[in-house]
Amino acid sequence: MFLTDPTDDDLHTLYAVPTSSEDAERPFVRANFIMTVDGRIAGPDGTSSSINNPADKRVFDLLRSLADTVLVGAGTVRGEGYGRLEAPPAGRAPELVVVSNSGRMPDSVLESPTHDGGVPRGRAVLATRAAAPPQDGVERLVCGDDEVDAVRLLRALRDRGARSVLCEGGPSLLTTLLDAGLVDELALTTAPMIVGDVGDASLTTAPLDVPMRWRGGAVIDGTVFALWGVNPDG
Numbered sequence: 392m393f394l395t396d397p398t399d400d401d402l403h404t405l406y407a408v409p410t411s412s413e414d415a416e417r418p419f420v421r422a423n424f425i426m427t428v429d430g431r432i433a434g435p436d437g438t439s440s441s442i443n444n445p446a447d448k449r450v451f452d453l454l455r456s457l458a459d460t461v462l463v464g465a466g467t468v469r470g471e472g473y474g475r476l477e478a479p480p481a482g483r484a485p486e487l488v489v490v491s492n493s494g495r496m497p498d499s500v501l502e503s504p505t506h507d508g509g510v511p512r513g514r515a516v517l518a519t520r521a522a523a524p525p526q527d528g529v530e531r532l533v534c535g536d537d538e539v540d541a542v543r544l545l546r547a548l549r550d551r552g553a554r555s556v557l558c559e560g561g562p563s564l565l566t567t568l569l570d571a572g573l574v575d576e577l578a579l580t581t582a583p584m585i586v587g588d589v590g591d592a593s594l595t596t597a598p599l600d601v602p603m604r605w606r607g608g609a610v611i612d613g614t615v616f617a618l619w620g621v622n623p624d625g
């Protein structure tokens with residue numbers, strides 16, 4: 392399937408989350424990234440803010456609305472200033488799970504409101520290792536002794552009731568998940584721009600050998616949305 396100027400219904404069909412069985416070992420995991428035509432995942436300001444656009448925001452919001460949990464590395468939270476997540480217009484706010492070995496919940500999350508105009512925002516949880524010192528007022532999910540174990544983390548999310556997890560990066564966390572065979576789909580947006588040499592801005596932090604298969608895509612205002620099945624044969 393490849394859609395040109397899709398309607399909202401078309402996009403819902405393209406990105407529908409497959410139903411997983413009750414006894415699945417882990418939730419369905421989709422990773423969502425934006426990159427430029429020259430393959431950079433950050434622009435001159437060192438974040439994705441300078442490479443995204445309204446078409447990407449439309450799909451970004453849709454993917455969030457389909458997730459129970461948004462999983463993100465602490466580096467991205469620090470760099471992009473994430474706070475607790477707002478609810479989409481007709482839905483509930485996903486939980487934000489921040490992955491960190493250091494065990495510090497970034498200030499932007501701690502300082503974000505728990506309510507937005509009276510509407511509750513999603514919970515924020517820190518996924519970390521037992522060796523990290525606890526932090527006052529931070530809900531922790533301990534998933535490993537000396538480092539965060541991604542398999543344990545996803546099992547813990549399943550046990551909290553998550554059926555669908557959206558990983559919003561960054562490259563370090565994506566590399567861990569891909570390397571461990573824990574990603575089902577990669578939603579990759581290509582923004583119609585070239586930023587050139589902006590330093591270290593690659594999709595992953597290590598070489599990986601990951602089989603992928605085309606699942607479908609769309610083009611909206613010159614921005615290309617690709618959906619890849621990862622490890623499609625198991």
Ligand SMILES: NC(=O)c1ccc[n+]([C@@H]2O[C@H](COP(=O)([O-])OP(=O)(O)OC[C@H]3O[C@@H](n4cnc5c(N)ncnc54)[C@H](OP(=O)(O)O)[C@@H]3O)[C@@H](O)[C@H]2O)c1
Pocket residue numbers: 423424425426431432433437438439463464465466467468470471490491492493494495538539541559560561562563564565567596
């Ligand atoms: N274009 C896009 O769609 C997109 C999406 C996301 C991010 N980005 C960009 O990516 C850049 C950040 O890259 P990054 O690789 O530093 O991002 P990252 O993976 O979000 O952050 C790395 C940090 O997150 C924690 N972390 C990540 N994986 C972990 C693991 N497996 N176990 C334990 N902790 C883990 C660690 O935090 P502690 O240091 O606290 O231990 C680590 O230092 C920024 O420029 C950001 O704008 C782009």
